[in-house]
Amino acid sequence: xxxxxxxxxxxxxxxxxxxxxxxxxxxxxxxxxxxxxxxxxxxxxxxxxxxxxxxxxxxxxxxxxxxxxxxxxxxxxxxxxxxxxxxxxxxxxxxxxxxxxxxxxxxxxxxxxxxxxxxxxxxxxxxxxxxxxxxxxxxxxxxxxxxxxxxxxxxx
Amino acid sequence: xxxxxxxxxxxxxxxxxxxxxxxxxxxxxxxxxxxxxxxxxxxxxxxxxxxxxxxxxxxxxxxxxxxxxxxxxxxxxxxxxxxxxxxxxxxxxxxxxxxxxxxxxxxxxxxxxxxxxxxxxxxxxxxxxxxxxxxxxxxxxxxxxxxxxxxxxxxxxxxxxxxxxxxxxxxxxxxxxxxxxxxxxxxxxxxxxxxxxxxxxxxxxxxxxxxxxxxxxxxxxxxxxxxxxxxxxxxxxxxxxxxxxxxxxxxxxxxxxxxxxxxxxxxxxxxxxxxxxxxxxxxxxxxxxxxxxxxxxxxxxxxxxxxxxxxxxxxxxxxxxxxxxxxxxxxxxxxxxxxxxxxxxxxxxxxxxxxxxxxxxxxxxxxxxxxxxxxxxxxxxxxxxxxxxxxxxxxxxxxxxxxxxxxxxxxxxxxxxxxxxxxxxxxxxxxxxxxxxxxxxxxxxxxxxxxxxxxxxxxxxxxxxxxxxxxxxxxxxxxxxxxxxxxxxxxxxxxxxxxxxxxxxxxxxxxxxxxxxxxxxxxxxxxxxxxxxxxxxxxxxxxxxxxxxxxxxxxxxxxxxxxxxxxxxxxxxxxxxxxxxxxxxxxxxxxxxxxxxxxxxxxxxxxxxxxxxxxxxxxxxxxxxxxxxxxxxxxxxxxxxxxxxxxxxxxxxxxxxxxxxxxx
Numbered sequence: 001x002x003x004x005x006x007x008x009x010x011x012x013x014x015x016x017x018x019x020x021x022x023x024x025x026x027x028x029x030x031x032x033x034x035x036x037x038x039x040x041x042x043x044x045x046x047x048x049x050x051x052x053x054x055x056x057x058x059x060x061x062x063x064x065x066x067x068x069x070x071x072x073x074x075x076x077x078x079x080x081x082x083x084x085x086x087x088x089x090x091x092x093x094x095x096x097x098x099x100x101x102x103x104x105x106x107x108x109x110x111x112x113x114x115x116x117x118x119x120x121x122x123x124x125x126x127x128x129x130x131x132x133x134x135x136x137x138x139x140x141x142x143x144x145x146x147x148x149x150x151x152x153x154x155x156x
Numbered sequence: 157x158x159x160x161x162x163x164x165x166x167x168x169x170x171x172x173x174x175x176x177x178x179x180x181x182x183x184x185x186x187x188x189x190x191x192x193x194x195x196x197x198x199x200x201x202x203x204x205x206x207x208x209x210x211x212x213x214x215x216x217x218x219x220x221x222x223x224x225x226x227x228x229x230x231x232x233x234x235x236x237x238x239x240x241x242x243x244x245x246x247x248x249x250x251x252x253x254x255x256x257x258x259x260x261x262x263x264x265x266x267x268x269x270x271x272x273x274x275x276x277x278x279x280x281x282x283x284x285x286x287x288x289x290x291x292x293x294x295x296x297x298x299x300x301x302x303x304x305x306x307x308x309x310x311x312x313x314x315x316x317x318x319x320x321x322x323x324x325x326x327x328x329x330x331x332x333x334x335x336x337x338x339x340x341x342x343x344x345x346x347x348x349x350x351x352x353x354x355x356x357x358x359x360x361x362x363x364x365x366x367x368x369x370x371x372x373x374x375x376x377x378x379x380x381x382x383x384x385x386x387x388x389x390x391x392x393x394x395x396x397x398x399x400x401x402x403x404x405x406x407x408x409x410x411x412x413x414x415x416x417x418x419x420x421x422x423x424x425x426x427x428x429x430x431x432x433x434x435x436x437x438x439x440x441x442x443x444x445x446x447x448x449x450x451x452x453x454x455x456x457x458x459x460x461x462x463x464x465x466x467x468x469x470x471x472x473x474x475x476x477x478x479x480x481x482x483x484x485x486x487x488x489x490x491x492x493x494x495x496x497x498x499x500x501x502x503x504x505x506x507x508x509x510x511x512x513x514x515x516x517x518x519x520x521x522x523x524x525x526x527x528x529x530x531x532x533x534x535x536x537x538x539x540x541x542x543x544x545x546x547x548x549x550x551x552x553x554x555x556x557x558x559x560x561x562x563x564x565x566x567x568x569x570x571x572x573x574x575x576x577x578x579x580x581x582x583x584x585x586x587x588x589x590x591x592x593x594x595x596x597x598x599x600x601x602x603x604x605x606x607x608x609x610x611x612x613x614x615x616x617x618x619x620x621x622x623x624x625x626x627x628x629x630x631x632x633x634x635x636x637x638x639x640x641x642x643x644x645x646x647x648x649x650x651x652x653x654x655x656x657x658x659x660x661x662x663x664x665x666x667x668x669x670x671x672x673x674x675x676x677x678x679x680x681x682x683x684x685x686x687x688x689x690x691x692x693x694x695x696x697x698x699x700x701x702x703x704x705x706x707x708x709x710x711x712x713x714x715x716x717x718x719x720x721x722x723x724x725x726x727x728x729x730x731x732x733x734x735x736x737x738x739x740x741x742x743x744x745x746x747x748x749x750x751x752x753x754x755x756x757x758x759x760x761x762x763x764x765x766x767x768x769x770x771x772x773x774x775x776x777x778x779x780x781x782x783x784x785x786x787x788x789x790x791x792x793x794x795x796x797x798x799x800x801x802x803x804x805x806x807x808x809x810x811x812x813x814x815x816x817x818x819x820x
Contacts, residue, residue: 062776066734069741134783138727141734141780148737149612 010080012087016094017074020147023098024067027105031060035112042120052119052126056112059133063097063105066144070097073151086156093150100143108136158512160486160805161453164475167446169468174208174438174445178431178808180462183248185809186455188484189437190448205439205446210432218261219429222422223813225264226415228271232405233412240548245818246420251427251810260421263414270408277401284390284397290375291390293342293349294383301379301386310359312366314373315347322348325369332365333358349374419814427810434808450484450805475508483508485802493518495560503790505802511637513798517789520626521561524788526568527619528731528781531739533580534774535570538562552816565782576732577602580770581739590750590762606733607740616729623725623792627718630796631655637797649693654714656686690714721792727784735777742769 039053074090115129165187169177181187294301294313305311316325322340329336329352336354343349350371354362363371379386439446451459456472463470475483485505489497493514499521500506500513529535542563545551551559573579577600585599606612631651638647660683666672667679694710695703746765750758794800810817 065738065772069738072741072745130779131783131786134780135787137780138730138784141730144734144737145730148733 004084007084009082009084009087009090010078012084013074013078013082013090016087016091017071017078019091019098020074020094020101021064021067021071024070024101024105025064027102028061028064028067029105030102031063031105031107031109031112032057034106034109035060035116038113038116042116045120049119049123052123053116056115056119056126056129056133059112059130059137060105060108062137063101063108063140066140067097067101070094070144070147070151073148077151077154077156079156082156086154089154090151093147093154096143096146096150097140100146101140104136104140104143108133108140111136158488159506159508159510159802160488162450162475162483162486162508162805163453163456163472164479165447165449165451165459165470165472167448167463167468167470168444169466171440171443171445173466173468174435174440175431177462177466177468178434179252182252182427182431182434182808182810184455184458184462185807186458187449187451188805188807189434190450190482191437192439192446192448195448204441206441208435208438208440208445210435212429212432212436215425215429215432218257219422219425221264221268222260222418222425225267226418226422226814228267228408229412229415229418233409233415235415240545242548242550244815246423246812246815247818248810250420251424251812251815251817254424254428256417257421257424260414260418263411264418264421267408267411270404274401274404274408277397277404281394281397281401284394288387288390288394291379291383291387293344293347294374294376295342295387297341297351297383299351300381301376301383302381305356308356310354310356310362312352312354312362312371312373313341313350313376314352314366314371315349316366316369316371318343318345318347320348320369322350325350325366328365328368329362332361336362423812423815426812430808430811451807452486452805477509480508481801482803484805486805487512487514489514491560492564495557495564496521498554498557498561499786499789501554501804502786503794504800505804507799507801510799510802511633511797513794516629516633517793518564520629520793521785521789522564522568524622524728525565525781525785526570526572527622527728528785529565529569529735529777530572530576530732531578531580531735532570532573533578533583533770534777535566535568535573537774538566538569538778542566575603576605576736578605578736578739580766581736581743581773583743583766586743586747590747591754606729607736612729612733615732616726619725619728620722622728623722623788626725626788626793627721627796628655628658630793634797645696646693649689649696653686653689653693656689657683658686660684660686687711721795724792725788727788731777731781731784735773735781738773738776739770742766742773745769 035057039057042053043050071094074094077090111133112129115126115133118129119126293315297313299311301313303311316322322338326338329338333354336352336358339351339353341349341351352362352366381389437447451472459470485508487493487497487500487505493512496514496518499517506512526535542559545555545559546563549555549559579600582599585597588595588597602608604611604615604618606615631654635647635651638644638651660679660681662679663672663674664676664679664683667674667676690710691707694707697706742765746762746769749761
């Protein structure tokens with residue numbers, strides 16, 4: 001078995017696509033995890049706030065979705081036997097949403113967890129907490145777009 | 157479509173008519189009462205004139221008790237209401253009527269008493285369960301628990317940590333006293349439960365020995381009979397309590413027929429609370445009561461008609477400039493600009509002498525929202541939701557603006573969707589290719605589409621051009637505002653010089669790009685003139701070295717500020733693109749099971765994936781587009797002209813919780 005049959009473009013592309021999904025999903029998992037813990041604490045005191053706590057919890061869930069979108073698009077582009085240069089291109093295009101999704105998901109989760117405090121103490125103003133969360137979301141969207149436009153520019 | 161002109165109202169009336177006038181004012185709902193504390197002290201009359209007292213605390217307690225009773229009824233006998241139902245309407249007379257309140261309070265007290273018994277039972281149940289739990293280890297012991305021993309012997313019941321082998325304890329006991337005996341009753345993963353028998357005279361020695369092993373005496377004092385008997389009787393009591401609790405719950409549920417009476421009384425008391433709150437702001441002597449407050453100028457006539465009927469003296473005047481920060485702000489809106497109240501209220505109301513932002517913001521807000529969402533399918537959903545809510549809920553105030561803005565943004569989303577060829581992402585394209593794989597159809601036609609080949613850049617530049625237009629609109633508004641206030645110089649040096657710079661910049665760049673055949677120098681000269689004006693304007697008010705720092709600061713802020721502001725509008729394109737990418741990906745995933753031929757299963761799979769995916773994408777974009785549109789308006793646009801800090805107008809009116817006052 002020679003080197004290129006192991007280290008080839010297809011494998012690199014798979015690695016990139018996998019990272020896009022795995023890192024972004026990890027970010028969402030961390031984020032929804034933080035928010036979910038805070039939400040569970042609140043619901044144990046006041047079960048009627050479950051619905052709103054859940055909405056705040058799922059806000060950091062979108063990074064995983066974006067990562068999955070890029071995984072899907074990248075995976076559709078991969079063909080066995082593509083050259084290493086093309087593999088690197090796909091790999092590079094997948095990085096923004098992977099890294100951006102990981103970090104923004106975790107960061108957004110922290111904001112969401114704090115927003116659950118708003119829900120507990122000032123229930124009428126909980127929607128403001130939602131707005132604070134969406135500010136972080138924008139950077140996940142930009143990461144998604146960066147990955148998307150780079151992927152679009154690669155011709156296989 | 158402007159900020160309502162307010163007038164300062166002063167009113168003196170004879171004490172006997174106080175209540176009647178307050179009620180009439182509440183019906184009109186157009187006077188906000190002010191605190192008079194300061195003015196009174198200045199006038200030196202505070203000895204004769206005293207603050208009015210009211211039964212506010214008692215009323216609030218009544219309100220709480222009625223609302224609590226309604227909550228209890230909802231808890232024990234939930235209403236199966238329709239999902240979307242407008243609150244019932246009550247006439248002013250009904251709301252101001254107090255005849256049924258005492259009866260309702262009596263009912264509320266009964267319901268609360270029943271609930272109190274339920275809670276006492278629940279506490280008793282918890283206690284019994286705890287005691288059953290502590291008795292369970294002794295269940296096998298057929299000795300009455302009150303047994304302390306005989307004439308010569310003592311009995312000890314208790315537990316020893318499970319980690320200590322009992323044999324070790326037995327050996328130690330045998331050493332402490334020959335006649336002492338230890339019986340294991342039961343054990344669980346934490347402890348051995350043991351019975352120790354010993355001679356009375358050896359008791360101290362035995363206890364000493366046991367203490368060394370961490371022996372804890374069982375807390376069973378006061379119990380009679382064997383553990384099994386105790387458990388059985390507690391179990392019986394539990395059953396009785398559960399039955400009693402169910403009966404009490406049913407009794408509370410039986411009171412549900414009075415729910416509407418209770419709600420009505422709660423609203424009537426709520427109205428009385430608002431009257432009492434207003435009353436506490438009044439001052440009076442033995443025979444006269446004084447009030448001061450604000451009322452919209454346009455309602456003055458209605459007030460004068462009211463006051464004519466009573467013995468009272470009153471006058472109104474325009475607020476002075478020093479009073480502006482205290483004047484409450486109410487915006488006068490039409491059907492279009494009312495929708496934007498939601499945005500303005502979320503940010504902050506304008507100052508009394510400021511500009512009403514709603515009409516200035518409405519076209520931009522709605523256009524930008526449509527551009528960001530840009531999907532015919534989502535647009536139709538928004539329009540439908542808004543229309544249903546408007547028809548069924550008959551919303552007022554805050555929720556009315558929400559429904560309106562949803563409607564307008566829905567229409568705009570639909571139009572932009574038509575222009576970008578978006579219908580639930582690329583649903584038509586996917587459907588056609590699913591059923592006819594050989595089709596060469598390229599999807600719906602579009603005017604601009606960021607997903608098309610090379611389509612993203614025009615949209616990006618378009619977004620920034622829109623931003624440029626909005627920022628300039630903001631500057632025009634500011635220019636006009638300053639001119640009206642007589643600050644023409646400031647307007648010319650700040651806004652004017654920026655326009656010169658912008659004009660110069662354009663004339664400088666266009667020839668470079670080969671779009672205009674004039675010498676570059678013209679643009680450059682205009683640019684420099686603009687910068688000099690700006691520098692001069694910035695340094696105008698500063699002195700000495702301050703002129704230099706002020707000028708440098710001004711140029712830095714202007715340049716970075718403008719760059720940042722314009723680039724920020726790229727989010728329009730980013731959200732437009734992100735929404736359609738996610739939608740399209742869901743469509744392609746949904747179409748995957750049909751790739752090898754359309755079957756019943758593949759169509760079901762399509763529907764499920766399609767619905768879940770688009771529900772997610774729709775919900776996320778609905779919120780995301782709103783927040784980012786809000787940001788563009790409040791940060792970039794408002795930054796150019798808006799002065800906030802207005803205090804919302806909060807007049808005395810009939811306040812309710814469950815019903816709402818009928819509009820006259």
